[in-house]
Amino acid sequence: MVRIPVSPRLIGAVLAFFVRLWHLTLRVERLNTDVFTDPELRAKRPVIMLWHDEIFPLIPAHAGERMACVVSQSKDGEILARVLESFGFMSVRGSSSRGGMRALIAAKRVMDEQGVGIIFTVDGPRGPRHKVKPGAVFLARHAGSPIVPVRAVMSRAKVFHRAWDKFQLPWPFSRCTIIYGDPVFLPELGDDPAEMQRQCEHLEQIMNSLGKNL
Template sequence: RRKRIMRAIGTPFVQFLGPIILKLYSKSWRHRVTADDPEHLKALKETGGLAVLWHGRGLSMIPLFKGTRASILVSHSRDGQIMGDMLQGFGFDTIQGSSSRGGARAMREMLGVLKSGRTICFTPDGPRGPMHSMSPAVAFISRSTGFPVIPVGLGIDRAWHLNNWDRYTIPKPFSKLVSHVGEPIQVPRKVTEEEQEEWGERIRQALLRAETRAFEEVGAEPDW
């Protein structure tokens, strides 16, 4: 009962104050964007696509997407709802859905967002892991919608890591962040289930390469 009371009090507190605190905190970060090719940035910010980054970088993505028309996919869990409220405080749109709940409705919303030329941000190893795994939904969404997957790696030179499955990253004050945008990957419409799995592995490897490149650009060793 005590835990329920603390949640009832703490959740609104986090939802209201979280964005305010994070806005102030994230202003100390020194962030820049790199890409394999400048054309890759167009897919991220102009023509629309499915931007994928690892779940543990959820906080680190804020500088990259702030001020854009990005929509963030969040889970139906209590933690997902709290995160969604905080992201909305930053001006992001959110879409609620997962592979187990709200999937069909989320797919309809995502298709509408993509057709409007906006980007959807998706964490393929969330919400439960394992770390750096690839949800089959990523290749399926690209195949079904005709929009590309855009791998986004995030490198941070100084950070704390939570002791959980994704080693969630919290950049330290005044740390350097690099967002590296890899080559967009379009999954063909006519592929077998086995081929779709192979495309999923290609996307996973591309995301790992983008993450490695981001750490090279920031001048630090990968932290996983």
């Protein structure tokens, strides 16, 4: 059987098309939007913190926002990078497992040169699910940037239970509520791993509290 190679660019373009169509069917509501759109906050190049399983509705909802995303160096990451770029995002390649420090350095460079914030799926690329890894904290501290937690709460969704993140795909014509948390300004952490871990746990609590009453 002959295998026909398909480029990530083509797959990404097809996926982006379907994501756009799918998003048009959703009823999207945003809470605490002023935090995210505040010009003073955007000038501080915030680090936007997401959970991996909630990214589907968040990508098209923020198309053209002129931000960068940290994306895994895996083959799936290559496809995701193409999807993100089609929505106007810049991509920085790397993850906690592959090219992590290089990705953080590249992300800091993009923040400095382009004056943009960075989007992190803080429990990616392989989990554990809903556990904040230190990459976003490290970057925010060295960039002098606030962290903004963002959640997407879906009224009805197909949950992929076999996936490590239990990825959520909102059903067409369902409601999606995007919640922007207040910015978190990190204290000076130094290089103490224990303090870094405490800060990660604190951010987990903040993320888990968003949308709790929806």
